[in-house]
Amino acid sequence: MPGPGRGVTIADVAARAGVAASTVSYVLSGKRSISPETADRVMQAVADLGYHPHAGARSLASRRAGVIAMMLPLRDGMHLPVLMQFASGAVTEARRHDQDVLLMTADEGPSGLARMAASAIVDGLILMDVEVQDPRVETLRRLGLPSVLIGFPADAEGLTCVDLDFTAAGRVCADYLIERGCEDIALLGASEAVYERRTGFAERVREGFLGRSGPRGEVWPCPDDAVAVQRTVKELLTSKPDLTGLAVHNEPAVGHVMHALSDAGKRVGEDFQVVVIGPDEIAERVHPQLPSVLVPAETLAETAVRHLMRKLDGLEVADATLIEPQLTLR
Amino acid sequence: MPGPGRGVTIADVAARAGVAASTVSYVLSGKRSISPETADRVMQAVADLGYHPHAGARSLASRRAGVIAMMLPLRDGMHLPVLMQFASGAVTEARRHDQDVLLMTADEGPSGLARMAASAIVDGLILMDVEVQDPRVETLRRLGLPSVLIGFPADAEGLTCVDLDFTAAGRVCADYLIERGCEDIALLGASEAVYERRTGFAERVREGFLGRSGPRGEVWPCPDDAVAVQRTVKELLTSKPDLTGLAVHNEPAVGHVMHALSDAGKRVGEDFQVVVIGPDEIAERVHPQLPSVLVPAETLAETAVRHLMRKLDGLEVADATLIEPQLTLR
DNA sequence: CCACGTCATCGAAGCGCTTCGACAAGCCAG
DNA sequence: CTGGCTTGTCGAAGCGCTTCGATGACGTGG
Numbered sequence: 157m158p159g160p161g162r163g164v165t166i167a168d169v170a171a172r173a174g175v176a177a178s179t180v181s182y183v184l185s186g187k188r189s190i191s192p193e194t195a196d197r198v199m200q201a202v203a204d205l206g207y208h209p210h211a212g213a214r215s216l217a218s219r220r221a222g223v224i225a226m227m228l229p230l231r232d233g234m235h236l237p238v239l240m241q242f243a244s245g246a247v248t249e250a251r252r253h254d255q256d257v258l259l260m261t262a263d264e265g266p267s268g269l270a271r272m273a274a275s276a277i278v279d280g281l282i283l284m285d286v287e288v289q290d291p292r293v294e295t296l297r298r299l300g301l302p303s304v305l306i307g308f309p310a311d312a313e314g315l316t317c318v319d320l321d322f323t324a325a326g327r328v329c330a331d332y333l334i335e336r337g338c339e340d341i342a343l344l345g346a347s348e349a350v351y352e353r354r355t356g357f358a359e360r361v362r363e364g365f366l367g368r369s370g371p372r373g374e375v376w377p378c379p380d381d382a383v384a385v386q387r388t389v390k391e392l393l394t395s396k397p398d399l400t401g402l403a404v405h406n407e408p409a410v411g412h413v414m415h416a417l418s419d420a421g422k423r424v425g426e427d428f429q430v431v432v433i434g435p436d437e438i439a440e441r442v443h444p445q446l447p448s449v450l451v452p453a454e455t456l457a458e459t460a461v462r463h464l465m466r467k468l469d470g471l472e473v474a475d476a477t478l479i480e481p482q483l484t485l486r
Numbered sequence: 487m488p489g490p491g492r493g494v495t496i497a498d499v500a501a502r503a504g505v506a507a508s509t510v511s512y513v514l515s516g517k518r519s520i521s522p523e524t525a526d527r528v529m530q531a532v533a534d535l536g537y538h539p540h541a542g543a544r545s546l547a548s549r550r551a552g553v554i555a556m557m558l559p560l561r562d563g564m565h566l567p568v569l570m571q572f573a574s575g576a577v578t579e580a581r582r583h584d585q586d587v588l589l590m591t592a593d594e595g596p597s598g599l600a601r602m603a604a605s606a607i608v609d610g611l612i613l614m615d616v617e618v619q620d621p622r623v624e625t626l627r628r629l630g631l632p633s634v635l636i637g638f639p640a641d642a643e644g645l646t647c648v649d650l651d652f653t654a655a656g657r658v659c660a661d662y663l664i665e666r667g668c669e670d671i672a673l674l675g676a677s678e679a680v681y682e683r684r685t686g687f688a689e690r691v692r693e694g695f696l697g698r699s700g701p702r703g704e705v706w707p708c709p710d711d712a713v714a715v716q717r718t719v720k721e722l723l724t725s726k727p728d729l730t731g732l733a734v735h736n737e738p739a740v741g742h743v744m745h746a747l748s749d750a751g752k753r754v755g756e757d758f759q760v761v762v763i764g765p766d767e768i769a770e771r772v773h774p775q776l777p778s779v780l781v782p783a784e785t786l787a788e789t790a791v792r793h794l795m796r797k798l799d800g801l802e803v804a805d806a807t808l809i810e811p812q813l814t815l816r
Numbered sequence: 817c818c819a820c821g822t823c824a825t826c827g828a829a830g831c832g833c834t835t836c837g838a839c840a841a842g843c844c845a846g
Numbered sequence: 847c848t849g850g851c852t853t854g855t856c857g858a859a860g861c862g863c864t865t866c867g868a869t870g871a872c873g874t875g876g
Contacts (some may be wrong), residue, residue, distance in 0.1 A: 411795070
């Protein structure tokens, strides 16, 4: 029992190993060479005493907190399970680098970032769900806090960004449908509102899809309420009677689309193919289950953390990184 | 621009306000009385300079980190959206108390707790999803780190626990069905596995339900795959032909149950009543939407944080707190 | 008008760690 | 055998903050 009130300090370890405190520090950090014998003795003392450096003291002396912040849009419409996967991935990867993760909500906004920077409570941060016009971006640039963004703001100059390669996602969907032998195919996109909010990604999916499909493909925007989906699908089928393949890039609409197709006499999975761009649950919850291209939240998180760690170590990192989408068959 | 390399320190604030550093500290903490004039000048300097105390230095000197840890079961079967609500609620409440939140995964286990304690990186912690036999509980007790558990371990002696009042949830469901005029009613529970893992809560729902229903009620455990649900429901209807009310305490099974009932010719919402114990989305996603008793994750989180803060301030806190379930009609 | 609380403020001593410069010891080339 | 490196270790100086005791400057009752 290491004494309940007092914590074990580096001095205790040093005393037990018969060395100076600084030596213990060097053994632990590896910043100077220490003879194997001494190192062993120190490590033994560390283990015996269950020593862990005091985080505050370390951060004060070394100007490195060993903590990174993760700012998530915890309240609004983001798809919760995906966020959670992301958080989980980030924490796991961070622990691999001996870092802890501080959780912030996006509604702390720019002033939250300022607080993080000024209080030196974290070494860097990861900003999730960055929008095209994001008020946090300017603050971030000004603060000079090392950071990695998930998503691409309009002006990404000097920032490190990571995101799903949506163009590739569009391509993957088109390829899937074509390989299944579909002649005419279409992409049912998001509602106008989504396009406006974060122009980038919807546009890119479209390009990827059309680039692969050629003239046999079309892209239709689509609202997400049941009625409008019914109508849109009906119009689409009328306009392209030979349509046998559909990619849906609109999470809430997937269920409605399936109904509409079934109403129109299409047998999905048999004479008609559907592929979804979106999280697994969406594609799994309909009948029949659909193949889907998912946002690889975990990979995204890992990549973001890894990039941040490189920046903290003063290494070069690519400004923009696109993560390959993954097609899951079902 | 506060100078990119250097941070603003308390000394800078003191200089600008023309006082000693200790005075600034006292103004900020309110631990000694300071004349209003001086306090104003100091606050002005703080604002002008955008001063935030260095978290590490503060934690070193005051033995208070201003951070609490939240250990979530980030990887396994927990319902993700609920976890997220919980996390969100906790962060928001913590910020109200000027605390930040460190995110840990449950798979860091007892050694993770030891690290938190020894490195003094957090002042206390919240343990989510505590199981009846939880290896972390003993470590926690030994470490003496202030903590609040969500859930009840077998031996809660000396620990502060918060949880949904599952007995009340069972009662609420039974009451709802009885009030709707159902004669025979049943509770469709979780799969055996869940019962084994965390005996506590399933057991309590059962008691609450039966306590209210009397002999007209029955409790059936139920696996969560489609086929088994179909079978279980069929058997249930055969065994209790006059059944008109059903409570479902099995999140993944809800959709299947609805199918099975519809196959059996029951009109839910008309000649047959169903109520769900589980998160909102589950009850909203089926047709017709069902009334549900939800886990008030946000309230739970807030309560947990509030209790933890009281403990950190050396105040008394009830050992066990049960949160009232809320019935949402739809 | 003096001794004595009160109030507002200051200065200094750490908190536990990292890091820098210093310094013995051992090594090798000359 | 000496001068100059390297290697391994130590001691001391902070990092920025809180907190404790001390110190003036007042006001007040005797």
